Amino acid sequence: MAAKPIYVELDIQTDMETLWKATQTPELHQQWDLRFTEITYMPRSGDREPQRFHYRTRIGFGMDIAGTGETKAKTNLLTGERISGLKFGSPQRISLIRSGSGYWKYSPNGGSVTFATRYTYDTRFGAAGRWFDRCLFRPLFGYATAWSFDMLRIWLEKGIPPSVSIQRALMHYFSAGLLALLWVYQGLVPKLLFPGGGELAIMQAAGWFPGGEKPALALLGASEIGIGLLAAAAHRQAGVYIVQAALLLLLPAIALARSPELLQAPFNPLTLSGAMAGLCLLAFWSRRELPQAGRCLRKPRGSGKEEEPKWHPYTSGR
Template identity: 55%
Template sequence: MGAVKPVYVELDIRSDMEKLWERTQSPDLHKQWDLRFTEIRYLPKTADEPQRFRYTTRIGFGLRIEGTGETAGTINTEDGTRTSVLRFGSDSPLSLIREGGGFWRYIPHDSKVTFMTRYDYKTRFGFTGRLIDRIAFRPLIGWATAWSFDRLRLWLEKGIPPATSLQRWLVHYGIAALLAALWLYQGIVPKLVAPWAGELDWLRATGLFNGSERETLAVLGVLEAAFGILVLIRSRDRTIHALACVGLMALAVPALVANPQLWAAPLSPIVLNTAMIGLHGTAAAMSSDLPSARNCRRKPQQTKRTGGEAHDVHL
């Protein structure tokens, strides 16, 4: 296998330097926004020693990974740029990371600070560990770093606490996943797999399709299933949710006209469509100001930046 690239994340944050510095360098504040860590605490030190720290990451089922690190140095330049160099490692048998290092850099501008990180690490478990890292772990930890940077941005720019950002993100994408599953089920099962269970009779009762009800139902099923996938991948697009609400009403009204008894039927499609409209409205209302890894740059810019190139700290 060829060499893998270090993790790199960069984001412009509308904040002054001191606030950003405090929320990234203070352990109690850092652990609030960084998805990678559950706990960070400084270890005692003397005046001439680098600051050492211990970190903990809970991975579920009562398991956790612990590691240690140290601030290897902090560099300040005349233009106000700051660079904090870190070393870290873990002796935990559950940790894929054995040791690593990197930096955080803060480049001030008139109304914002460019906040960036670059880090790399060595893995354990030999070839298997390197393969897992390349295929899954490195993309995941890179995404978590970028997502966390954007959560920090929302905290500084919008005043949204990190815990609230996480809750809103989970609720939004949980609703989106549920809606996608409902659209897929309604498109595949009653329309494509088991049309005889009732959907075909309903379509015939409308009298609109003159013997082509089966084909029409199949087309509707494919469209609903495709729309379910679209809801999942474009859940933050309010236009998608608006179209869904229109479509659900367009499906419910003819069904009720063709069979007025549906309003009182058990598991009425009228009730289901109304509930889905409510969920789409909730997902649309919660689609703004959610943290997203896509807001970050994942490669160093080619042009030279104030404070030096993004890759001029060697690990």
């Protein structure tokens, strides 16, 4: 059974020429498309010839995947739509993708342009390669395509360069992820798994729940785990950070009011809450205008059939 083609569609509030330039100029294209590190056009003899190119993608550990391709454009004079057909492939033995094809379609839509792509490819490594592609690589490749499309939208609509979007995304996911991890750790390890390590003694010394310190500590631990999971799930929502900031101010204030000597400890509620509050502020600030793959459609509108347009430059013969 053939693998399902990757389809991504997004409305972008821009004009046709601006979008065309951002997607058809190699120096601009490689800035927003996570799938490519470098794209180089090759010389061609005339406008009727397909535009051939080399591409390269860094995969880490000092290794690159390189390949070649060609693209050919066509305009539908009746509707104003444009389509850019694509063929690509890599001769490298380490490349999962052997060869593929697809298109980019540009459809005028009032004050915006509907930008869509559909592509698929053949894989190497036999049944193992097909299984790996279907279960992991193709979903990630589709996600990267959609995320890149939204990064392009932010660039053209908001004027935020892709490099800034990538830096902001790394900052946000690191700070939000570490903040959520700290909440879960503080609830699970010192309160539920090892309460005798000091948390129980602190609660007993405070005298908040005489005789009921253990269940109270367990409830507090479960609550902190819940906050961490909620913070991870709703990391784009401003209200989540407002709640966290309030708790990070309230909890250490209560503890220190009842037991001021806690300030003498090397790792006390004030230092921990202060560090977490800093992460909270960083995640709150960096959440703005983040690219989201979920903004893109992953199936065509209407019938949902993933068929190539009849006037595709490589199949129409016109």
